Amino acid sequence: MTIEHNFSFETKLLHNEHKYDPTNGAVSVPIQHASTFHQHSVDEFGKYDYGRSANPTREAFETVIANLEEGTNGYAFSSGMAAISTAFLLLSQGDHVVITEDVYGGTYRMVTEVLSRFGIEHTFVDMTDLTAVKQAIRPNTKVFYVETPSNPLLKVTDIRAISDIAKSVGALTFVDNTFLTPALQKPLLLGADVVLHSATKFLSGHSDVVAGAIVVNDSDLAKQIGFLQNSFGAVLGVQDAWLVLRGIKTLSVRMNFSIKSALQIANFLQNHPSVKKVYYPGLTDHPQYEIQKEQSEGAGAVLSFELESEEAVKQFVELTEIPVFAVSLGAVESILSYPAKMSHAAMPIEQRLKRGISQSLLRLSVGLEHPDDIIKDFSVALETIAAKNQGEIVR
Numbered sequence: 001m002t003i004e005h006n007f008s009f010e011t012k013l014l015h016n017e018h019k020y021d022p023t024n025g026a027v028s029v030p031i032q033h034a035s036t037f038h039q040h041s042v043d044e045f046g047k048y049d050y051g052r053s054a055n056p057t058r059e060a061f062e063t064v065i066a067n068l069e070e071g072t073n074g075y076a077f078s079s080g081m082a083a084i085s086t087a088f089l090l091l092s093q094g095d096h097v098v099i100t101e102d103v104y105g106g107t108y109r110m111v112t113e114v115l116s117r118f119g120i121e122h123t124f125v126d127m128t129d130l131t132a133v134k135q136a137i138r139p140n141t142k143v144f145y146v147e148t149p150s151n152p153l154l155k156v157t158d159i160r161a162i163s164d165i166a167k168s169v170g171a172l173t174f175v176d177n178t179f180l181t182p183a184l185q186k187p188l189l190l191g192a193d194v195v196l197h198s199a200t201k202f203l204s205g206h207s208d209v210v211a212g213a214i215v216v217n218d219s220d221l222a223k224q225i226g227f228l229q230n231s232f233g234a235v236l237g238v239q240d241a242w243l244v245l246r247g248i249k250t251l252s253v254r255m256n257f258s259i260k261s262a263l264q265i266a267n268f269l270q271n272h273p274s275v276k277k278v279y280y281p282g283l284t285d286h287p288q289y290e291i292q293k294e295q296s297e298g299a300g301a302v303l304s305f306e307l308e309s310e311e312a313v314k315q316f317v318e319l320t321e322i323p324v325f326a327v328s329l330g331a332v333e334s335i336l337s338y339p340a341k342m343s344h345a346a347m348p349i350e351q352r353l354k355r356g357i358s359q360s361l362l363r364l365s366v367g368l369e370h371p372d373d374i375i376k377d378f379s380v381a382l383e384t385i386a387a388k389n390q391g392e393i394v395r
């Protein structure tokens with residue numbers, strides 16, 4: 001079944017080549033558990049032979065994500081880190097990576113503690129500073145690694161500008177698109193070569209699966225990534241592929257609802273006297289507001305904010321009732337997290353502080369609760385903290 005229509009993104013989430021199973025009409029992709037497939041002759045093998053190399057359920061997710069990112073080929077992995085690590089295997093000993101400085105903690109660990117052992121060099125730069133990016137280039141620079149908006153400070157990198165710099169020196173641009181997903185940002189259309197996902201987050205959206213993906217739009221890169229996926233073998237299991245496929249169907253409605261709430265919450269926090277700073281690219285005073293508006297269709301559902309002290313953070317976490325306090329983001333329930341001890345715990349404290357990830361910074365991934373309830377919850381918590389600090393008796 002080929003769907004020829006030029007449907008909009010929202011419609012494509014539901015009406016794609018996996019709309020129903022061609023053999024029996026089932027409207028949910030069947031979960032194919034088989035690890036191996038019968039071959040009819042010695043000379044002629046079928047499309048599938050062994051589950052690590054290809055599996056119909058995993059392939060369904062791979063074609064869906066490739067299509068949504070407007071790429072040609074998708075690859076599913078057992079986690080976001082498996083996808084990212086596999087993509088880095090495109091590099092060889094002696095190569096160099098220019099990488100955004102407030103990168104996801106796990107990627108930081110991979111680059112600094114694993115790739116370095118294999119002779120792959122790196123330079124961290126603030127990718128919002130294009131002069132710094134150009135200065136970081138070495139003769140052996142092969143990859144520019146972008147995460148935008150970044151984690152946890154929501155800095156926005158100009159994907160097109162970085163891709164142009166990369167092309168001018170014959171290097172590739174990798175973009176971790178976990179925070180915005182193709183519902184809001186399509187890096188391949190902005191010149192990137194490799195799109196990476198932690199599908200654990202917004203793509204699946206329900207805090208019930210760990211998964212990752214790579215999407216490319218070049219046949220040579222596709223061949224290399226496919227080869228690496230099969231060689232390294234960190235493929236996504238079929239139950240998990242099905243969960244991601246189901247989550248993707250509601251991606252647009254979840255994203256659009258959460259973005260509206262995120263802006264409301266960001267405005268509330270920005271106007272609150274107990275909040276020192278709010279980081280959200282949807283706020284007009286965000287330093288890269290214009291770039292964000294230009295290259296994406298929304299600022300996403302993640303924001304960070306700084307309270308007055310580490311003690312206030314502790315109290316806020318205890319006092320708020322709605323968000324779960326947890327690692328991760330991109331779920332139906334709002335998730336509050338503490339980067340210093342969670343996502344960025346793998347980063348040494350001096351590196352964290354240098355990047356502006358302070359001990360009083362909290363990150364919020366906005367879910368599908370009514371935003372008024374979240375604002376009320378936060379408001380009560382902040383007032384209670386302020387009252388306590390003024391030595392008042394709080395019941």
Ligand SMILES: *Cc1c(COP(=O)(O)O)cnc(C)c1O
Nearest residue numbers: 079080081104176178198200211
């Ligand atoms: C969570 C996350 C990852 C890692 O993905 P896992 O699925 O946890 O392995 C990578 N990048 C970003 C931006 C993330 O939020």
